[in-house]
Amino acid sequence: MTSPFDLSGKVALVTGAYRGLGFAIAQGLARAGASVVLNGRKKDLLDTAASELRAKKLKVSTALFDVTDRDAIRQGVAAIETEHGHIDILFNNAGIQRRGAFAEFPLEQWNEIIATNLTAPFIMSQAVLRGMIERKYGKIVHVASLMSELARPTVVPYTAAKGGVRQLTRGMAVELAQHNIQVNAIAPGYFATEMNRALIDNAEFNSWVCKRTPAGRWGEPDELAGLAVFLASSGSNYITGQMFVIDGGMSVAL
Numbered sequence: 001m002t003s004p005f006d007l008s009g010k011v012a013l014v015t016g017a018y019r020g021l022g023f024a025i026a027q028g029l030a031r032a033g034a035s036v037v038l039n040g041r042k043k044d045l046l047d048t049a050a051s052e053l054r055a056k057k058l059k060v061s062t063a064l065f066d067v068t069d070r071d072a073i074r075q076g077v078a079a080i081e082t083e084h085g086h087i088d089i090l091f092n093n094a095g096i097q098r099r100g101a102f103a104e105f106p107l108e109q110w111n112e113i114i115a116t117n118l119t120a121p122f123i124m125s126q127a128v129l130r131g132m133i134e135r136k137y138g139k140i141v142h143v144a145s146l147m148s149e150l151a152r153p154t155v156v157p158y159t160a161a162k163g164g165v166r167q168l169t170r171g172m173a174v175e176l177a178q179h180n181i182q183v184n185a186i187a188p189g190y191f192a193t194e195m196n197r198a199l200i201d202n203a204e205f206n207s208w209v210c211k212r213t214p215a216g217r218w219g220e221p222d223e224l225a226g227l228a229v230f231l232a233s234s235g236s237n238y239i240t241g242q243m244f245v246i247d248g249g250m251s252v253a254l
C-alpha cells in the first residue's frame, strides 16, 4: 500500500518556481516523488534553481515562459506535454506585489497585478485542462493569500486580485469536479520571501507581524511544502473548492 501522499509517476508544473514559495512547493512535490517542471521567466535563475534540486537527486526540468503571455503559455504547456506525456498537477504560484496608496495607485500597476495574479491562473488552468479532462485526472492548486480574506492599507489591488483567486478556485472546482479534477487554494500569511523583503527589513512592520501572529514569527517557505504535497496527492481526492490558510494563526487572532 503506497502512501496517499506519494506523487511517484506524477508530473507537476509550478509557475514562478525559481525562488520563494514556488521553489519550496516544487522541492516538496519532487521530494514526494513527482517529476516537477519549474516555470519562470528568467533563464539564469530558473537554471540555478533546477541545478540545486537536481543536486538533491530530485526529478526536475524547466519551462521558460512568462505567465502573462497566453501564446507563450500554450507553447510552453505543449512542449511539456510532448516531453512528459501529461501534466497531472498545476500550481499557479507566480505572483507579484506592488504597494502604494489606493488614491494614487497607477492603473498600469493595477493591470500588472491582475494580469499576473489572476489572469495568469485562468490562462494556465485552461492550457492544462484538455489533457486533464481527457485523462479524467487533475489537481490544480492556486496560491491565493491571507489577502483573499483580509485586507490592509497599501495593497488593495493585490487584495482584489487574490480575492478573485479565491472565487476562481470555487468556480473552477464546481465546474471541473465532474472530470475528477480537484481545484483548491493555499492562502499564505506573512512568509519570509523576496516579495516581502521590504517588509521584513522594516523594523516597525517586522515587529507588527511578529506580535500580530500567534506563532510570533514569519513563515518559512519550506513550511508550505507539506500542504502543497497534500493538495497534489490522492490524500485530497474528495477535497475541492477549498482555501487553506497557512499563517501561524494570524487570521484567527484578535
Ligand code: GCO
Pocket: 097, 099, 144, 145, 146, 147, 152, 155, 158, 187, 188, 189, 190, 191, 195, 196, 199
Ligand atoms: C503585504 C504582503 C502580504 C503577504 C502575502 C499574503 O504587503 O502585506 O505582501 O500581501 O505577505 O502576500 O499572502
